[in-house]
Amino acid sequence: MADQDAKAPQDGAGHRARLRQKLADSGGEALHDHELIEYLLALAIPRRDTKPLAKALLREFGGIGGLMTADWPAIARVPGMGDTSIAAIKIVQATALRMLRNDVAARPVLASWQALLDYLRADMAYLSVERVRVLHLNSRNMLIRDDHMGDGSIDQAAIYVREVIKRAMELGSAALILVHNHPSGDPSPSRQDIDITRQIVEAGKRLGIAVHDHIIMAATGHTSLRAQGLL
Numbered sequence: 001m002a003d004q005d006a007k008a009p010q011d012g013a014g015h016r017a018r019l020r021q022k023l024a025d026s027g028g029e030a031l032h033d034h035e036l037i038e039y040l041l042a043l044a045i046p047r048r049d050t051k052p053l054a055k056a057l058l059r060e061f062g063g064i065g066g067l068m069t070a071d072w073p074a075i076a077r078v079p080g081m082g083d084t085s086i087a088a089i090k091i092v093q094a095t096a097l098r099m100l101r102n103d104v105a106a107r108p109v110l111a112s113w114q115a116l117l118d119y120l121r122a123d124m125a126y127l128s129v130e131r132v133r134v135l136h137l138n139s140r141n142m143l144i145r146d147d148h149m150g151d152g153s154i155d156q157a158a159i160y161v162r163e164v165i166k167r168a169m170e171l172g173s174a175a176l177i178l179v180h181n182h183p184s185g186d187p188s189p190s191r192q193d194i195d196i197t198r199q200i201v202e203a204g205k206r207l208g209i210a211v212h213d214h215i216i217m218a219a220t221g222h223t224s225l226r227a228q229g230l231l
Contacts, residue, residue, distance in 0.1 A: 015051075016042050033064050037089075044088040053080045065126035065219065068093040074128075097123055101146070108141040109177065110212065116177075117215075117222060124181040124217045132159050132180045136173040137212070145171055161199045168209050176204065178214040187218035194230050201231060 019039050022030045031039070037054035060078055061067040067075070068089065075086045100119035109116055116135075124131055130152040136145040147167060152158060159178070168176060178197060182188075197214040204211050214225040225231050 034058055037064070037067070040088055040092065041085050044085040045082075053078075053085075056080070062126075065122075066128075068096075069123070069126045070128070105143050109135070109137055109143055110141045120179055120215060120217050121222065124179070125219050125222075127181055128183055130181060130183055132178075134164055134167065135177040135179065136168060136171050137175040137177070138172075139174040141175060141212075144173065159196050159200070161196065161203050164200055165203045165207065165209070168204070169207065173209060175210040175212050176200070177212050179217065180214075181217040183218075185219045187216045187221055187223040189214075189216055189223055189225060189228070189230065194225065197225055197231065 016039065019031065019035055023039070028036060034051065034054045037057060038050045041050035041054055042048075057067050057075070057078055058064065061070050061074075072086055072090065075081050075089065076083075097119070100115070100122055103115040104112065104119050106112075107115070124133075132149040132152070134147045134149055135143060136147065138144050149159065149163070159180070164176070164178075167173075178200065180193075193214070193216065197211070201211045211231065212226070214231070216223045216225075
């Protein structure tokens, strides 16, 4: 038994060295999802075999997207996850979102639509609750504020016309993009989604505030109400 215990750390170190070399030689695409998480966790808890924990996390949250967007308490409920290892996951998520958001903020939003979709997908598509946000743009369609309006239950989050328009007036917004997610995985708009969007469009028109789109994000894709002819 003592020999096996002595051998385990050496084997673990060799395995991590192989993962590190694969990453150095071929980049992240050469690693499986569980290997990415395994190596990340190994940096936070270096004296432990992190492969089983990585696989458990991916099973629990349905993949990397669900893991990265899971909140701190949800990750903490997985046996073996402490503050240091959770922080490692959340700092990676924060860094990725910062990079994607900076791409959106650097150019007029309508001229960098794919960058916006990439950012919204990373931030919202895998959430387990419905989240509403409003992107406020100036007259040059540059992002001036990304407002998180609130989270709802697993089924719905309320969007209040008066609050959206009031906030737009406070910020001097020239245009808005409405965004929310469907935790069900289906990005198809509901009747309520369409109705509330049209109410905000009409309220904005009276004040010279355009609504460029309402985007619904989900794990399986997204829907643009404008592209669907629903605005």
